[in-house]
Amino acid sequence: MTVPEEVLHARAYLLRVAEPPAPAVAHLAELLGPVEAAARIRGGADLGPHVGAEVAARRDDDRAAEDLAAAAALGGRLLVPEDEAWPAAAMAGFAAQPGHAEWAVPLALWVRGPAAVDELVGPGRRSVAVVGSRAASGYGKWIARDWAASFADAGLPVVSGAALGIDGEAHRGALAANGTTVAVLACGIERAYPAAHARLLEAIAERGLVVSEYPVGAVPARHRFLVRNRLIAALATGTLLVESGVRSGASRTAWAARELGRPVLVVPGPVTSALSVGNHTLARDGYSTLVGSVGHALADLGPIDPEADRPAAEPPRRRSPVDGLSGAAVRVHGALRGHAPSSTAALVRESGVTPRTVPAALDELLAAGLVVRDGDRGWSRSV
Amino acid sequence: MTVPEEVLHARAYLLRVAEPPAPAVAHLAELLGPVEAAARIRGGADLGPHVGAEVAARRDDDRAAEDLAAAAALGGRLLVPEDEAWPAAAMAGFAAQPGHAEWAVPLALWVRGPAAVDELVGPGRRSVAVVGSRAASGYGKWIARDWAASFADAGLPVVSGAALGIDGEAHRGALAANGTTVAVLACGIERAYPAAHARLLEAIAERGLVVSEYPVGAVPARHRFLVRNRLIAALATGTLLVESGVRSGASRTAWAARELGRPVLVVPGPVTSALSVGNHTLARDGYSTLVGSVGHALADLGPIDPEADRPAAEPPRRRSPVDGLSGAAVRVHGALRGHAPSSTAALVRESGVTPRTVPAALDELLAAGLVVRDGDRGWSRSV
Numbered sequence: 001m002t003v004p005e006e007v008l009h010a011r012a013y014l015l016r017v018a019e020p021p022a023p024a025v026a027h028l029a030e031l032l033g034p035v036e037a038a039a040r041i042r043g044g045a046d047l048g049p050h051v052g053a054e055v056a057a058r059r060d061d062d063r064a065a066e067d068l069a070a071a072a073a074l075g076g077r078l079l080v081p082e083d084e085a086w087p088a089a090a091m092a093g094f095a096a097q098p099g100h101a102e103w104a105v106p107l108a109l110w111v112r113g114p115a116a117v118d119e120l121v122g123p124g125r126r127s128v129a130v131v132g133s134r135a136a137s138g139y140g141k142w143i144a145r146d147w148a149a150s151f152a153d154a155g156l157p158v159v160s161g162a163a164l165g166i167d168g169e170a171h172r173g174a175l176a177a178n179g180t181t182v183a184v185l186a187c188g189i190e191r192a193y194p195a196a197h198a199r200l201l202e203a204i205a206e207r208g209l210v211v212s213e214y215p216v217g218a219v220p221a222r223h224r225f226l227v228r229n230r231l232i233a234a235l236a237t238g239t240l241l242v243e244s245g246v247r248s249g250a251s252r253t254a255w256a257a258r259e260l261g262r263p264v265l266v267v268p269g270p271v272t273s274a275l276s277v278g279n280h281t282l283a284r285d286g287y288s289t290l291v292g293s294v295g296h297a298l299a300d301l302g303p304i305d306p307e308a309d310r311p312a313a314e315p316p317r318r319r320s321p322v323d324g325l326s327g328a329a330v331r332v333h334g335a336l337r338g339h340a341p342s343s344t345a346a347l348v349r350e351s352g353v354t355p356r357t358v359p360a361a362l363d364e365l366l367a368a369g370l371v372v373r374d375g376d377r378g379w380s381r382s383v
Numbered sequence: 384m385t386v387p388e389e390v391l392h393a394r395a396y397l398l399r400v401a402e403p404p405a406p407a408v409a410h411l412a413e414l415l416g417p418v419e420a421a422a423r424i425r426g427g428a429d430l431g432p433h434v435g436a437e438v439a440a441r442r443d444d445d446r447a448a449e450d451l452a453a454a455a456a457l458g459g460r461l462l463v464p465e466d467e468a469w470p471a472a473a474m475a476g477f478a479a480q481p482g483h484a485e486w487a488v489p490l491a492l493w494v495r496g497p498a499a500v501d502e503l504v505g506p507g508r509r510s511v512a513v514v515g516s517r518a519a520s521g522y523g524k525w526i527a528r529d530w531a532a533s534f535a536d537a538g539l540p541v542v543s544g545a546a547l548g549i550d551g552e553a554h555r556g557a558l559a560a561n562g563t564t565v566a567v568l569a570c571g572i573e574r575a576y577p578a579a580h581a582r583l584l585e586a587i588a589e590r591g592l593v594v595s596e597y598p599v600g601a602v603p604a605r606h607r608f609l610v611r612n613r614l615i616a617a618l619a620t621g622t623l624l625v626e627s628g629v630r631s632g633a634s635r636t637a638w639a640a641r642e643l644g645r646p647v648l649v650v651p652g653p654v655t656s657a658l659s660v661g662n663h664t665l666a667r668d669g670y671s672t673l674v675g676s677v678g679h680a681l682a683d684l685g686p687i688d689p690e691a692d693r694p695a696a697e698p699p700r701r702r703s704p705v706d707g708l709s710g711a712a713v714r715v716h717g718a719l720r721g722h723a724p725s726s727t728a729a730l731v732r733e734s735g736v737t738p739r740t741v742p743a744a745l746d747e748l749l750a751a752g753l754v755v756r757d758g759d760r761g762w763s764r765s766v
Contacts, residue, residue: 268651280675292663
């Protein structure tokens, strides 16, 4: 099935005019179809404050034809949800949460390389995002490269962000084992960023896949890395953190994986290493799993055998106590402590959930038996 | 309240004639009182096969007076359950499981040193067992010593086994911080074992406490270390494993702590270190908690504030999903895997629970919602 040119043009236009994530534009495209959505935006129609805010700055910047041509010149293309090669299973977690800016489904993806992005996630498929600090230690780099090679040997594509440190080593390990590796960028698919990874990115584009929400020519910007991290998590069955400091980009990727209901695996390290502090904290959150070996990780990612994914024999997936809860409840649960009660104010602060929403989240957790009220002292985790 | 001499003599006799653990003799002493129990055993009465088996080898070996005199000569004494200084709260977990040989309450304890063994566990008290491999790495030794000093600074007595490696460093760290430290031995309280720790043991006896189930003169034997480990776990609020290999003595102590319902804390290390393999495996068992810092450990051990332990305001203790289940069910739960189903035969093998008992344990776990049957493929953990 060929995707009509007008759909490609419409989505190329939408991707450029609405800085990702663009949940309102994504929703509009879902409601009206991308062609009509693009036409209305281009025509200056009043589409309400949400869409208006997302397209205000660039609605007249219609460079769809140039963007498509530039990608084609690199051997790349625009992959759209209307394409049968669209990674629908990978994106399913996003589509279910249209109200959350952070979890907006991408309007389309620029891709470059021979690997198929729809073969990463879904029944019978296993892949792993291997992420971590740019300023990684020798220990972390060794694990990233060695384990990525082992994952590749086991048939799992390795997804990462092409950054210095852990990301780069993960891609290199997968390539060294002749595996598939996917780099999700925060800039155009032509860009050698970081410059030191120019050859690595060429190798990934030749043998794996380079993916981005940003058109050719787009420069990396700080917020784009954070936005990009949700796609790394989405394009893998589970996310493995090799090394992470406190509040690192990698821990954001872990958070995204968790919100998407995917396994989060953390590699331990010396407690004397600041580069493992983030991992050790995550390992205590009740959701992430500590993995001491590739074998642990493969077990936690589940079997690669397609038989095991049949609906008839439900895959023995690890179930988390927070499965099925709202995103807000999951975050509040993560902010609860096992031993000392937390005040509602502390939960607002720790969870990042708004004061208005925390009580409802607590009700949800109470109903699920996951929180106990300890008199006036506050709330603690019950399990 | 002074304990009558005849009680001391009776329990000294029982401790020597029944090699610990001696659940049948302990139960007899509970039923008849130690004086009558000792008299009947000494008199050769038929007390059934269980008591008979426990005392068959040494029932005529009545050296109570000599044992008491030898301890007194060292400044030590026999602490008995009839003494108000008996660590009743620490031993409560044992008393509740009289049928399990491994969990037999000690008939009495030989103690030497100024520290009070009843001030380790109970309302308003916090202490920590710091254990690990004898062949520890520099990393592990550093953590044992540094963290033990921090625990001592925070007011927590440090309990360990006086072995080479982690144990010795833990005692040293606590002593260096002028803290209380308790060494539980698998031999007589006078013995310098290991010889390299002669001075360390003297320091512990002078400033802390040396504890043993074995009379003066008793030699350490392999099985005594395993039996002793249950007392290390019992005499601390929680057990911290600094470094442990697979199937190490330290992981037995962790197991004992778990069976007693006490927190098990594990320190992560490099995945490249064989000395951390046991810890990383434990961290995946759903019961143990990974601790990346002394702060984590103190949080998991709970507040030291006596107010928090009042029955009126129930202490915010970490609850495990297996709380309240039988020992067999806890073991079978520990043997279950999250992802791949296990056959009943595999559960027997992994849990060490007898084939006859495993079905009942599975019924218990089913009733608690902790296990799911996956068709013909076996059993897996539901949470």
